[in-house]
Amino acid sequence: MPSPNRGPGTPLAGARPFTLTALRHPVVSALLEDHRALLGSLLDGLGSPLHVVLPEIFEGNVAQLRQAFTDAGADVDLLFAKKANKADCYVRSAAALGVGIDVASAPELVKALAGGVPGHRIGISGPEKDDTLHALAVQHGCLVAVDSLGELRRLAGTARRARRPARVLLRCRAGNRPSSRFGLAAAERDAAVGLCAELAGHVDLHGFSFHLDGYCATERALAASEMIDHCLDARRRGLPSAALVDIGGGLPVRYVDPHLWREFLEQNGPDQYHQAREFKDFYPYGGQPAARAARAIMSHPVGGGSLAAKAARNGVRFVAEPGRALLDQAGFTMYRVQQVDDRRPSDGYAIVTVAGSSFSMSEQWFGSDYLPDPVLLPAGRTPGEVFPACVAGSTCLEADLVTWRKIGFPRPVRRGDHLVYLNTAGYQMDSNESPFHDAPLPRKVVLRLGSEDSPRWRLDGI
Known part of the structure; x- marks a missing residue:
């Protein structure tokens, strides 16, 4: 594909933004092409954004990921990482499919239970x-990943008072991540296994887990x-239930075509962004799909x-905690354009201000930018000259940019x-959403395309 970007020495006003087209699931394409009036209504x-x-795409992702692990000969239970999205509809789908939930707070646990997920799958x-x-x-029989000796003792005390044993994983620092802030060091792990044996009436050690950033299959x-x-060491020390390994999440998602992604990285530079902002790190938008990564890990x-x-040889099962991977293509975000500040004569690009803010759709909490091009609707108007623009939120913050990168819209916005x-x-x-300026948090609409002529929709909520 010929590069649509400027060469060295070309004035900024003549810069042509790079086109980074997002991949679309067939259901998403059908909604955008056949049901624009409904989406607009x-x-x-309901408000912007x-x-x-x-959820039907979420459910399809569950089936694909389960099949990938099965193809690799692995016995894996899935726990959906709830932190990846707060929508209740995904919890309901998980419950219906026998998928567990990974939570990290009491409110998340309550929502998982209210959505129909039993405690032993949480x-x-x-x-x-x-x-x-x-x-x-402890009350609901959840599996608790313990990070320290102090937490293990506190949990054992809670279990003693409840007269129910706590189901426990010991989270350990992997040998390739000895400085992680999460997990037990080698000496602490040894002491924790011994403590589990001493507290066997109150603590039931089921296995071990770890925390890794990134998407390296080999490292995981x-x-x-x-x-x-x-697990084998714990069994030798009298803890026969140690037969579970939690591999965490870290399964990548492909947002754009890999060839397009490589071309983008080759030409990317500060001149492609508002105020020539430099970003040093991006999500690997053109990486391998989650199912392929799952097979690579297990193989x-x-x-x-x-x-x-x-x-399998040692009688060990796995738990995986995918979040983003189960949500691949399972939702999108819509904004209404509120104002267009056409600065092309002076700066070479416009600033499109939308109703809402970057708090509701952003990579800025990672110090990055969400890169796939947004889709401009209505699309029926005749395309004209490329209209370069970044996208800003409607708050009073200078840094409230939904998209810092200059997008090459197919017509004036x-x-x-x-x-x-x-x-x-x-x-x-x-x-990262926040009711900044006392603005209400955006609503979520659950859509199912199904086999009917018109999609069925409802507001999300248990």
Whole structure:
């Protein structure tokens, strides 16, 4: 594909933004192409921004990921990482499919239970959890990942008072991440296993977990292999229930075509952004799909065979905590254009201000920018000359940019137009939301395309 960007020495006013087209699920394409009037009515009636959530795509992702693990010969239970999206519809879908939930707070746990997920399918993560969360976890038989000796003792005390044993994983620092702030160091792990044996009437050790940032399949497979060894050591020390390894999340999502992504990285520079802002790190938008990564992890060679084979040989099962991977294509975010400040004569690009803010759709909490191009609606008008523009929120903050990158819109953007940001369900649409300026939090609309002529919709909520 020929590069649509300026060459060296071209004036800024002549710069042509790079086109980074987002991939679309067929359901999303059908909604945008055949049901624009409905989407426009929902946005106008319920306010901007508006999050559209698509549980049928979530359900399809569950099936694909389960099949990928099965193909690799691995016995894996899925826990949906609830922090990736607050919508209740995904919890309901998880409950219906027998998928568990990973939570890290008492309110998340209550919502998981209210959505129909039984306690034994709920995992509790997060460092140094408070006593209220411990008490709820013990009462409902949840699996608690313990981060320290102090937390293990507190949890045992809660279990003693409740007269119910706590189901426990010990979260350990993997050998390739010794400085992580999460988990037990080697000496602490050894002491914790001994403490579990002493407290056997109050603590039931089920296995081990770890925390990794990033998407390296090799690193995750090697860490999981270490945890299998820890299970075997715990059994030798009189803890026969140690037969579970939690590999966490870290399964990537592909947002754009990989060739397009590589081309973008080759030409990317400060001149592509408002105020020539420099971003040093991006999500790997053109990476491998989650199912392929899952197979790579389980097929990785460890000790003369694959990780999956090592686990099966030693009677160990896995737990995975995908969040973003189960939400791939399962939602999008819509904004209404409020104003267009055409600065092309002076700066070479316009500033499109939308009703809403970047708090509702942003990578800025990672010091980055959400890169896939938004879709401009209505699209029926005749395309004209490329209209370069960044997208700003309507707050009084200078840094409130929904998109810092200059987007090459196919025609001039006008007040009242709609911008659709695709594939925002995984962390983008609500992780950083705030009622700034006393603005209400955006609503979520649950849409199911199904086999009917018109999609069925409802507001999200249990």
